Amino acid sequence: MYNKIEKKIFKHTNGELTKKALKEQRCCYFPGCSKKPIKSHSFQKRAVLNKICDKSGNVYFTDLPNTYSDYETKLENTGFLHKGHINDASTFFGFCSEHDTEIFKPIEVETELTDNIYEYLFLYAYRGLAYSHVSEKSIKTIPSLLTKKKAALEKNPKIENQSIVNYRVTQEIVLAMIKERYNVDKYQVLKQHFEKVLKNGIEEKVIKQFFDIMYIKLPVSMNCLALGAGDLYFGERHEEPPICQGLIPDIDGTGMIYFFICVKGQKHLYHLIFEILPQCTSPIFLSDGRSPLLVIIQNLLLMNLENIVIRPELYNKMKETDEMKNMNRFYTASILNQNIQISNFQGFNLFQNV
Secondary structure, three states, rough: OOHHHHHHHHHHHHHHHHHHHHOEEEEEEEOOOOOOOOOOOOOOOOOOOOHHOOOOOHHHHOEEEHHHOHHHHHHOOOOOOEEEEEEOEEEOOOOOOOOHHHHHHHHHHHHHOOHHHHHHHHHHHHHHHHHHHHHHHHOOHHHHHHHHHOOOOOOOOOOHHHHHHHHHHHHHHHHHHHHHHOOOHHHHHHHHHHHHHHHHOOOHHHHHHHHHEEEEEEOOOOOOOEEEEOOOOOOOOOOOOOOEEEEOOOOOOEEEEEEEEEOOOHHOOOOOOOOHHHOOOOOOHHHOOHHHHHHHHHHHHHHOOOOEEHHHHHHHHHHHHHHHHHHHHHHHHOOOOOOOOOOOOOOOOOOOOO
């Protein structure tokens, strides 16, 4: 679609404008704190990302703000995942240095690690919420960013007229997707519930007072990580707050945990998750990637989350077959809010051995 010179210009223009847009709206996510946030990982770099990267320190991960703002070149590449160093994987500007250290010690500092599963899940979920909320705020700046970018490209004599036309078409697609999918105000109720727990103390009884939580321990290797918050619908849309979910290392380091957290009183909306999934945990349901439990979990993660990290060996194995194409197709369908049968195998397996 674009020649090498145009791609280089797109990349440079995008980089300069994106940096400026992100810099203008940064503020610590903790309530009442106006300090500048630091760049931090939603998954711990040393304890987690270090274990799934290749020898060069690279993984494959999502970076939605940059994907949307540079969509015209991303369309020609590998889809929603791209290769990068763990220094940049799953990072966001959420909390200032003080709050990032203070709040997340129990899942980061080796001498202070929690052994309470509810505290563990709560802290991961809160970080996932912050990641998603901050990322979507960044995405909401993209319409004005794209307008500025279009003006800059139209003035550049090295960009061909047809490429400008192509860019305008791409811009309309991206703007429609952003308008349909993203509403940062929806996170306020969920954020307030997390802040009530922070205020009253991160204890199991307090957490259960404000949230319904379901988690399943999975005897699988750490080849894929996922974490965040977002809307999730089964059937008709509703106006309830978003949910948090994730695929994270088990608290004891022996496998992985899938967890799902919603505001207290929402449980009835997610019968599949709270009632059906826990019944599918016997070994027969974990025998391969087509098991009902693992199929539903990977579909839930891709439908709802935009913070995913994959081990390079798994990515390469999936790319050798049609699995990567199938996953990209499924992910795109979920972004476009197309009807999806969540229990159907979609032609890819995030839980396979590598």
